[in-house]
Amino acid sequence: MYHLKYGEIGRYSPPGGELIATFETKEDLESKFRTVSRKISGIFGTSQKFSDLTISAQPFYTEFNSLESTSQRTHYSSLPREPVCTENLTPWLKLLPCRSKAGLASLLNPIKLYDLFYHSMSVEVTRSQENSLSFHQQLLLVVELKEFKFSQIFGTPLIGPICPFSSQTKIQIEGFSDYSSFTPTPEEIGNNQVGFILKENLNNKKDFNLHYSPKENTNNNGYNHNNIGNGNSNNGNDNNNNFNNNGINDENISKNQSIKLNRFLKESGKIRGGVITQITNLEKNDLHLTLYDSLPWFMRVYFHTLTIKSNFENKEIEITDLNLEREQDNESNLFANQASLLRIQTSQDHGRPSIFELALVLKPGETFQISVDYLKGFLNFEEHPFDGNRGFDIAPAIVSMHGKKQNLKKRIYYTDSLLLMLPTPDFTMPYNVMTITTTAFLIWYGSFLNNLTGRAGLKLKKKSKAKWIIKPDKF
Amino acid sequence: MILQFSLILLGILLRVAGYHFDLSSFYNQKFEYVTPFTSFDNLIEAVHLMSHGTSPYGGSHFHLPPIYLWLFRWVDQDSYSNWGLRIIFILIDLICCLLLFLIIKQTLLQQKNKMLKQKLERILPVAISSIYFLNPFTITSCLVYCMGNFTRLYILLSIYFAMNANLVLTTFVLSLAAYTEVTPVLLIIPMILYCIKQRSQLFKSKLNISKLNINKNQEKEKEKEQKQKEEKEEKQKKVKKNQKQKKEKKTKQNNNKEKQQNNSKIYLQWFFGLFLFFFWWALLLILSQLMFNSNITNIKTLTKDPNFFQHFFSNSHYFTFLKHTYYFLLNITDLTPNIGLYWYLLTETFVVFRQFLVFTLQFINVVGLIPLTLRFHSYPLFLLAIITSSITILKAYPTLADFPFLFCLLVMQPKLLENTRYRTFFIRGFQVVIGLLSPFYKIWIQDGTGNANYLFGISLSFSFAEILVLMEMIRSAMIVITNEKDKKKEKNSKPYYISTPNKKLHSKKDK
Numbered sequence: 001m002y003h004l005k006y007g008e009i010g011r012y013s014p015p016g017g018e019l020i021a022t023f024e025t026k027e028d029l030e031s032k033f034r035t036v037s038r039k040i041s042g043i044f045g046t047s048q049k050f051s052d053l054t055i056s057a058q059p060f061y062t063e064f065n066s067l068e069s070t071s072q073r074t075h076y077s078s079l080p081r082e083p084v085c086t087e088n089l090t091p092w093l094k095l096l097p098c099r100s101k102a103g104l105a106s107l108l109n110p111i112k113l114y115d116l117f118y119h120s121m122s123v124e125v126t127r128s129q130e131n132s133l134s135f136h137q138q139l140l141l142v143v144e145l146k147e148f149k150f151s152q153i154f155g156t157p158l159i160g161p162i163c164p165f166s167s168q169t170k171i172q173i174e175g176f177s178d179y180s181s182f183t184p185t186p187e188e189i190g191n192n193q194v195g196f197i198l199k200e201n202l203n204n205k206k207d208f209n210l211h212y213s214p215k216e217n218t219n220n221n222g223y224n225h226n227n228i229g230n231g232n233s234n235n236g237n238d239n240n241n242n243f244n245n246n247g248i249n250d251e252n253i254s255k256n257q258s259i260k261l262n263r264f265l266k267e268s269g270k271i272r273g274g275v276i277t278q279i280t281n282l283e284k285n286d287l288h289l290t291l292y293d294s295l296p297w298f299m300r301v302y303f304h305t306l307t308i309k310s311n312f313e314n315k316e317i318e319i320t321d322l323n324l325e326r327e328q329d330n331e332s333n334l335f336a337n338q339a340s341l342l343r344i345q346t347s348q349d350h351g352r353p354s355i356f357e358l359a360l361v362l363k364p365g366e367t368f369q370i371s372v373d374y375l376k377g378f379l380n381f382e383e384h385p386f387d388g389n390r391g392f393d394i395a396p397a398i399v400s401m402h403g404k405k406q407n408l409k410k411r412i413y414y415t416d417s418l419l420l421m422l423p424t425p426d427f428t429m430p431y432n433v434m435t436i437t438t439t440a441f442l443i444w445y446g447s448f449l450n451n452l453t454g455r456a457g458l459k460l461k462k463k464s465k466a467k468w469i470i471k472p473d474k475f
Numbered sequence: 476m477i478l479q480f481s482l483i484l485l486g487i488l489l490r491v492a493g494y495h496f497d498l499s500s501f502y503n504q505k506f507e508y509v510t511p512f513t514s515f516d517n518l519i520e521a522v523h524l525m526s527h528g529t530s531p532y533g534g535s536h537f538h539l540p541p542i543y544l545w546l547f548r549w550v551d552q553d554s555y556s557n558w559g560l561r562i563i564f565i566l567i568d569l570i571c572c573l574l575l576f577l578i579i580k581q582t583l584l585q586q587k588n589k590m591l592k593q594k595l596e597r598i599l600p601v602a603i604s605s606i607y608f609l610n611p612f613t614i615t616s617c618l619v620y621c622m623g624n625f626t627r628l629y630i631l632l633s634i635y636f637a638m639n640a641n642l643v644l645t646t647f648v649l650s651l652a653a654y655t656e657v658t659p660v661l662l663i664i665p666m667i668l669y670c671i672k673q674r675s676q677l678f679k680s681k682l683n684i685s686k687l688n689i690n691k692n693q694e695k696e697k698e699k700e701q702k703q704k705e706e707k708e709e710k711q712k713k714v715k716k717n718q719k720q721k722k723e724k725k726t727k728q729n730n731n732k733e734k735q736q737n738n739s740k741i742y743l744q745w746f747f748g749l750f751l752f753f754f755w756w757a758l759l760l761i762l763s764q765l766m767f768n769s770n771i772t773n774i775k776t777l778t779k780d781p782n783f784f785q786h787f788f789s790n791s792h793y794f795t796f797l798k799h800t801y802y803f804l805l806n807i808t809d810l811t812p813n814i815g816l817y818w819y820l821l822t823e824t825f826v827v828f829r830q831f832l833v834f835t836l837q838f839i840n841v842v843g844l845i846p847l848t849l850r851f852h853s854y855p856l857f858l859l860a861i862i863t864s865s866i867t868i869l870k871a872y873p874t875l876a877d878f879p880f881l882f883c884l885l886v887m888q889p890k891l892l893e894n895t896r897y898r899t900f901f902i903r904g905f906q907v908v909i910g911l912l913s914p915f916y917k918i919w920i921q922d923g924t925g926n927a928n929y930l931f932g933i934s935l936s937f938s939f940a941e942i943l944v945l946m947e948m949i950r951s952a953m954i955v956i957t958n959e960k961d962k963k964k965e966k967n968s969k970p971y972y973i974s975t976p977n978k979k980l981h982s983k984k985d986k
Binding site: 268269270271272297300301302303304305321341344345346347348349354377378379380381382383423424425426429430433434436437440441443444445447448451452454455457468470 | 504516523524529534536552810811816820821825836850927928939950957
């Protein structure tokens, strides 16, 4: 659970790969998305082409872009099984103007990067209403620090020139106010924030090795967030280094955490099971949440078993059924009841996944437990992945907050991804099975023809006891 | 009668006890009775989706035609303990049992051997109907609310109506059976044949009575003429000869006319029967389509839009439910393990060969139809038994409850049991195989210690045993038929000997 451990900072992503595309019109989204996914898989060296119709879907009520409401024009796919490695980093770096040769990106060493607790890369391209493109790249790392020093974090200090194409190279550190313990001294000093602007002092070929040695003995064995973002149109390079204390300190958690998410499978045997998501409200106000859950088609979901329980009440919470369309959306109507079912999409075999979206109103301190039962489907032995006994990864559910007040930003939270074990057939048996079952049919045919076309007669035995047999005719 | 009544009561009591002690939740986990086609959970899901406003065939759960949605539109998760539903399923089994009883009683009336008849009349109807009703497999299928009970009811009903030579009702009930599952279509030919034979038998019994009266009158006239005209013997002889020739001509003409009339009647009946069958089927399909277009099933919906269901019909494309019902059954898309032959075969074959394999497997049903009708056209009830049993063995999603049904139909004529072989082998074999079905499933699915191959082997051997039983019955039927033919041809001749260790293959008869 990322944000519980490391804090709520930045735009993080679920395990594996995720592709979100919003189009201008509602029509023909599936073919458009197919082309987009294939092109992106080519650019970034991923297998996004597997995000076809069996996985991808449209979340109607979660808004990924906080600026505009996208309603039914977004298409979303998540591949939790996708591994991330240097082959994905190099095309990401190639999108930068100076690549990894100049600027802050020269700090990024793949050997060090993939040794961390958490890392994620993202590229976000948006076109605003004035037809101007904005291109936002983000790399999110979680580092365990022993000493706050660039050479410790990245392995090298910042050697080399700054990128001449960038309008600004900036390092920003949040969570610190004692600026005097930084070497070299920072230029910008803000409220709980410290900034370094690198201009030309690097061209003197002095190593920029940020060093923090505190005078007081504060609890600094925390996790360091390196949020490196490079923008390329009217915005400069921002490097945000953020500190957050460890999870031992509860106050800091409750400052940053608003909900707690958990998701797990309950299984009895290999065929029947259920998915349970738990949401707790850690804030002091009522929360308005929408839950989006998409399950693959081989989990045959029984929607009549969708139940919600709360720790405040003994009974199950009634789910009111709202067959609304997105066009008639008024936020106040969505959250009129405690729990309302916004949408169901039933699955199709070898087609689309099954989706349900709920709108929930959580009181402070309340936990909701949402459970759905399913029955696992059986796949042909060719449709299992190459490592069949590992199981299938299931995409995480998305919980998005809809804020009444303007203080709460529209935030998106991801649950854990799950691992689903399907009962596998014996992969070594195709020939055997075919021969054995076809012998059964052969015996059907053979005895059928023999009995119908032969002549029935008596067979004499020595003691003149006759026995009935059927012998085939001679033609 | 008392015995029959008491056995029926016992069966009902067992079912009620099973419901009372909540055995249905235990048996709901068993794969022998709960298949993707017959599961009751899927019906609940479909009704729930329908009340929500989406297509009931979404999620690939529900594969029955829409009339069952209308009939069970009040069903809920709580209806597992609803006594109305339980009474419906008990009634279905009861009616099947009574139908078997009546069918066997009427077939025994046509029995010619009086000694056999007396023996059998006491035992056979009660025995077979109680075999079906008190069978643990049928009881559990009743407890589990298995939706496959309906097709068995329809087939037995159509046999009963055909026995009473009611063509309209046989075709109607059989069209219901074909409407739920496609494969009972093949039963239309033997069913119409049986109906026509029953009708001709009824007419023959009427004609025999009328013929007796005519013959008596003719004899009286002959005596009078002989008394009056004793002197003119030559003239009388000539007159007699002329009269005889005229009578022969008349009888021949009458016979020809009767034959022609009978043939034309038979053709008419065939045409009428087939037309009626397809007419009823089309009516049912149109009704189910209309059901989707109207608000009969909407109880819990909130919208008041009249075109409510058309959002899941793309481009006003009608009869989309056919894809989920008939196409699903013929294509065997769902590969959950069951007692049938196909699930492991289709999981383990390459996807390239799938279409071809499915076609050949479904074609076996059709192949046997015409040769069997040609062979057994004079024994239509046995023909019906053979074809229903072949349909149930080669079903895509069979249940264990089909096995006693199959067996009861085959055993209706006990003459056939005389010439069967390996009876103890079959009895012990079925005991072993059926006993091992649930452990092998449990080993693979719940414990995780076993393999899919255990279940594959045991399900294959079960269907293999059913095939062997069917072939044994066909074999014994062939022996009985040849026995009767030999008796008809030459009454005092010896039976036909095939082969002895010292003699040639063919006997003297052929030469």
